[in-house]
Amino acid sequence: MQYVDLAARVGDLSGVVDPAHYVSHLPSISAALPPGARAFATDTDHYDFRSLRCVKDLTVRTVQGAGGDEMVVEFQHNCWKHDRDLVVRYSGVSSFIVESAAGDRGTDVGTVILDEILPHRDGCSHEIAGWDGTLTVVCRDLQAIWMETACSNEA
Template sequence: MEVEFQHSCCKHDEDLLIRYAGVSSYTIDPVGNGRGTDLGALILDEILPHEDGCSHEIACWDGTLTIVCRDLQATWTETACSRES
């Protein structure tokens, strides 16, 4: 499973891709109806130990995503941001 976070030029000039290995469960809990997997801006995330490896909870303005997996790998990729915006 992969989750991608797009940059915000006012804060970051890189996108973040997280690859999860050995996913045993995941939950998407949107606040509003009809948003699908778009949970809005990221507020915070936390990785905790779990009997299956780890639990990664990602809290956003419009909901949460929780993934339980054996392991995860995060990769930052450069993007083009205008420093004037």
């Protein structure tokens, strides 16, 4: 099966992204994903734009451990859509790439549009696309945790 680069597709977007193509292929690739990645990728709320557990409209708050074997990416909720923040813990990290659409913005990729988790020879790759760039983490496995938070109405 061939996969189209998420960043390339996002670069051509105008309006809302429909993750239906990726979701339709999930059943055929999910068995090849490590357990934590499989649980997150196949969660029925993950790609439902109306769900409180959809990654769309989150923002990257912090990236910890970049360049190391263990990484943590914290995503901040959007008060009008989410009631929790998302924390993704990556183990056995073999690659971390940030691609910015407009200059060097560090790990600020803007508001998340969507993400894809794909099988990789090292475990899985997790690509997070935002309006202003992408983050890609290749790792042995990941664990996604939705954390309680208080909405500040500043998001």
